[in-house]
Every structure is written in structure tokens, then in C-alpha cells.
Amino acid sequence: MRVHHKMHEWRVTRTGNNFAGKSVGFVPTMGALHEGHHQLLKRARAENERVVLSIFVNPAQFNDPNDLVKYPRSLEADLALASGLVDDVIVPEAAEMYPDKYRYRVTENELSTVLEGAHRPGHFDGVLTVVLKLLNLVQPHRAYFGEKDWQQLQLVDGMVRALLLPVEIVHCETVRDPDGLAMSSRNRRLSSAGRAHAVKFPQILRAASTTADAVRLLQVAGFTVDYVEERDGVRLGAVHLEGVRLIDNVRR
Ligand code: PAF
Numbered sequence: 001m002r003v004h005h006k007m008h009e010w011r012v013t014r015t016g017n018n019f020a021g022k023s024v025g026f027v028p029t030m031g032a033l034h035e036g037h038h039q040l041l042k043r044a045r046a047e048n049e050r051v052v053l054s055i056f057v058n059p060a061q062f063n064d065p066n067d068l069v070k071y072p073r074s075l076e077a078d079l080a081l082a083s084g085l086v087d088d089v090i091v092p093e094a095a096e097m098y099p100d101k102y103r104y105r106v107t108e109n110e111l112s113t114v115l116e117g118a119h120r121p122g123h124f125d126g127v128l129t130v131v132l133k134l135l136n137l138v139q140p141h142r143a144y145f146g147e148k149d150w151q152q153l154q155l156v157d158g159m160v161r162a163l164l165l166p167v168e169i170v171h172c173e174t175v176r177d178p179d180g181l182a183m184s185s186r187n188r189r190l191s192s193a194g195r196a197h198a199v200k201f202p203q204i205l206r207a208a209s210t211t212a213d214a215v216r217l218l219q220v221a222g223f224t225v226d227y228v229e230e231r232d233g234v235r236l237g238a239v240h241l242e243g244v245r246l247i248d249n250v251r252r
Helices: 007-014 035-047 065-070 075-082 123-138 147-162 185-189 192-198 200-207 211-220
Strands: 002-004 024-029 050-055 088-090 142-146 168-172 224-231 234-241 244-251
Touching (some): 002 007, 007 088, 007 123, 024 035, 024 123, 035 075, 035 142, 035 168, 050 123, 123 142, 142 147, 147 168, 185 244, 192 200, 200 211, 200 244, 211 224
Parallel strands (some): 002 088, 024 050, 024 142
Antiparallel strands (some): 224 234, 234 244
16 A cells, blocks of 8 residues: 655656556545545445545534534554455645645536535535545545435535536445444444443434424423524434534435
């Protein structure tokens, strides 16, 4: 497994013999890898001849500067989890990703303004912009995204269609801990009592008969609720617990 910190060097590898004529699978991440990412990597490994992982904590998608500072960083553990599944890891620096200081960006004007977008202004501009840059750097045949970030996945799909990008976006099912909590890098910021309590979030999201009921039951259970809404047969929610923001979705 090769690790690339300099993108001009990575480009030389990408256009070299190692990749010539090979199918390329790509898993974009912000690091702090967990079993959910592991499943994405395993699927990419099974379906492609080359697998590329990116680890980049993208400043442009953090509307809350405090959240960016607190975002877990664990490069060594991430590389250990990836080894054996990944051929190349790119770990770009912000200066190389944003030579324009983010003057140029991708904006979507409908879906990105509701749900997560209503609570995190600018978040999806940051996501779409960095995903486009990463796709340009990696030039994969397939890119793998988890369904936990349902809205992100719809927006990436839409961008690929809108901008005629030559890549297949592969949707991968949310991976859950045995008790049902969706895996997330943010879970590790919960206390052990908070972590045990957090499972009520997917339970209530699934069991409540209406979205209004879900909001009420979540509040009674001690969560601060940003939203619970239904869209395209999916019930989506975002809550805060112990200052940690959790999102999830279940099919209806
Ligand atoms: O889902 C994520 O981890 C990020 O939003 C992504 C797609 C890697 C872009 O920074």
C-alpha cells in the first residue's frame, strides 16, 4: 500500500503502468475509519482491480469551526485498517486541494437547502466541491458511498448526472453496531453512558408512527432534535446528544 501526501506525485502514479487498463474503485473518507468504511473498502476490493482510499478532513464542509477542530484524526489506525484492501491512499493537504482558497465551488439549489442543509449552511457546497476534486484526482470507475449519509448520496448522484461525470456511484447499506446504532466517527465522542443511550435514536426513528411522534419521543428520551422528516420513502433524522450531532435514516 502506497501513501501519497503530494497530489502532483499521486498524479504520476495514477497515470503510470500500475493503473493502465485497470478498473479503479474509490472510497473517499475524512479518516477516523470504522467498520462502515471497512465494508466500503471490502466491496471496492471485490469489484475492482485497483482500490484507492482518500483521507481528507475537508474544511469547506464544516459550517461549525469547533466541529472541525474536534473531528477525530487517527491516520496510523486508519492505514492499519486499510492495509490489505487498498493499493493507494491519498492524504492531500488543504493547500493543494484548495489552490483557489475555495473561490470556485459546486452549488446545488434544491435538495441541499433542506434537512441537513437547513441546519448546516454551506455544508453540501463543501461536500460536492471536494467530491468533484477527489473524483478528478482519482479518476475512478466506481466510487463507494454509505447510505447513512442519505442526502449526501442523493446530491453526489445528482452532481454526477448534472456534470456528466464518467463514474458509477455505488450505494452501500448503512453498517450498524450490534445494538442498531449506525456506525459513525462521531460516536467515539460519546461517553459510555451516552453511547448506550444513543441506540434509542434509531429505535425511535423506526418505531414512531409519525414524524411528529418521533420528534416528541426523542425529546422525551433526552435528545435535542434538529429534524425528523420523510422524503422518497425514507425517514431521516438528526439529533444532538452530549453535544454530539448524530444523523440516521430508515426506510418506511
Ligand atoms: O462522507 C464523508 O466522509 C465526506 O462527506 C466525504 C464524502 C469524504 C467528503 O469529504
